[in-house]
Amino acid sequence: MKDKAIQNLVTKEEKRQKETINLIASENVVSRDVREALGSVLTNKYAEGYSKLRYYGGNSIVDELEDLTKERALKLFVRQPADLREWSVNIQPYSGSPANLAVYHALVPISGKIMGMELSMGGHLTHGHRVSVTGKLWKQVPYGVDKKTEKIDYESLLKLAKQEKPNIIVAGATAYSRIIDFKKFREVADASSAILMVDMSHFAGLVAGGAYPSPFPYADIITTTTHKTLRGPRAAMIFSKQKYAKAIDKAVFPGLQGGPHMNAIAAVAVALDEASKPEFKKYAKQIVKNAQALAAELKKLGWRIVSGGTDSHLFLVDTMAQDISGKTAGDALERVGIIVNKNTIPYDARSPVDPSGIRIGTPAMTTRGMKEKEMKQIAILINATLRGTKPETTLVKETKTLAKKFTHGY
Numbered sequence: 001m002k003d004k005a006i007q008n009l010v011t012k013e014e015k016r017q018k019e020t021i022n023l024i025a026s027e028n029v030v031s032r033d034v035r036e037a038l039g040s041v042l043t044n045k046y047a048e049g050y051s052k053l054r055y056y057g058g059n060s061i062v063d064e065l066e067d068l069t070k071e072r073a074l075k076l077f078v079r080q081p082a083d084l085r086e087w088s089v090n091i092q093p094y095s096g097s098p099a100n101l102a103v104y105h106a107l108v109p110i111s112g113k114i115m116g117m118e119l120s121m122g123g124h125l126t127h128g129h130r131v132s133v134t135g136k137l138w139k140q141v142p143y144g145v146d147k148k149t150e151k152i153d154y155e156s157l158l159k160l161a162k163q164e165k166p167n168i169i170v171a172g173a174t175a176y177s178r179i180i181d182f183k184k185f186r187e188v189a190d191a192s193s194a195i196l197m198v199d200m201s202h203f204a205g206l207v208a209g210g211a212y213p214s215p216f217p218y219a220d221i222i223t224t225t226t227h228k229t230l231r232g233p234r235a236a237m238i239f240s241k242q243k244y245a246k247a248i249d250k251a252v253f254p255g256l257q258g259g260p261h262m263n264a265i266a267a268v269a270v271a272l273d274e275a276s277k278p279e280f281k282k283y284a285k286q287i288v289k290n291a292q293a294l295a296a297e298l299k300k301l302g303w304r305i306v307s308g309g310t311d312s313h314l315f316l317v318d319t320m321a322q323d324i325s326g327k328t329a330g331d332a333l334e335r336v337g338i339i340v341n342k343n344t345i346p347y348d349a350r351s352p353v354d355p356s357g358i359r360i361g362t363p364a365m366t367t368r369g370m371k372e373k374e375m376k377q378i379a380i381l382i383n384a385t386l387r388g389t390k391p392e393t394t395l396v397k398e399t400k401t402l403a404k405k406f407t408h409g410y
């Protein structure tokens with residue numbers, strides 16, 4: 001790169017990534033092919049509209065690209081060929097937030113109700129939170145988890161939906177470690193005549209790899225980002241049952257977006273093909289095994305894991321149970337090279353800027369080649385850091401040595 005200032009920052013960031021242990025649940029390490037597609041000449045092309053219905057010339061090749069990407073997306077997630085006719089997919093959303101916004105824009109009248117998991121319980125801003133535009137244009141009906149089990153209580157969910165009659169119910173979360181029962185959500189949606197949307201952004205890769213139940217037999221709409229467990233570029237997709245497809249397409253373009261990022265779409269196509277391979281199934285299962293091993297080891301070392309464990313790629317640690325705030329814990333871990341994010345835990349009495357816990361996820365380190373043995377080592381490093389049982393300088397060295405052994409993907 002001729003721009004030395006930027007090249008220098010890219011090189012430094014690559015070094016930082018390789019020398020640290022990345023436990024951010026929503027991050028991953030994409031393949032070289034995904035990066036090549038992102039950096040390709042496709043970034044030069046404007047393609048407002050949809051395949052064969054563009055507002056610019058020169059789109060015959062990107063039309064092929066868009067069609068192929070959609071075909072790959074449907075093939076990966078809609079397993080039964082007979083069901084393929086039922087589903088449509090829009091692969092133009094720039095990322096998860098605009099994808100969710102497009103769904104509401106298409107299907108929920110302004111001031112209508114979005115029933116979504118409360119942010120502090122593990123939901124997402126775009127599930128109707130008041131600081132997001134999704135909570136300003138629409139009214140959120142928030143649901144949470146049971147105080148004792150810290151799991152979704154489907155009876156309360158049903159009661160709330162019947163009482164509030166939301167227009168749309170969103171199943172999905174950013175900090176909920178348990179399997180979501182999509183069949184129960186379907187029953188709740190049917191009982192309240194609501195549309196059922198699943199935001200599978202966090203666990204899409206696990207669904208693709210068969211390590212998490214598929215929402216496709218139950219949902220009307222499924223949104224997902226492509227850069228988390230799915231291990232693609234930063235982008236998103238909206239799957240919808242045919243009867244909603246036209247409204248969704250119109251909401252994405254011209255409703256909310258301009259020209260699609262064709263380079264990102266090409267990278268999504270690459271990631272979708274990678275996710276269809278047998279190795280990806282192994283990868284998805286290993287992500288869950290690693291999260292379970294890490295949670296179990298931390299539990300053994302005396303840390304309280306929210307809901308007692310995990311069925312997925314992530315879990316929450318209640319650091320306040322040991323009198324350490326989430327921010328203090330996150331900062332201390334970052335100083336030794338372990339990257340997590342501070343996170344609220346259900347019924348948190350503290351604020352999101354300094355909450356009671358941290359969120360830990362395994363997709364990135366699993367891509368880099370780690371297995372259960374390394375999860376045990378990471379748990380020991382986390383425990384020593386947070387309890388201050390070893391000098392920070394020693395922990396910095398131990399973390400770096402471990403991280404540098406696992407750089408697969410770079």
Ligand code: DSN
Nearest residue numbers: 025026096124174175
């Ligand atoms: N910020 C993402 C996450 O980390 O879960 C969701 O948008």
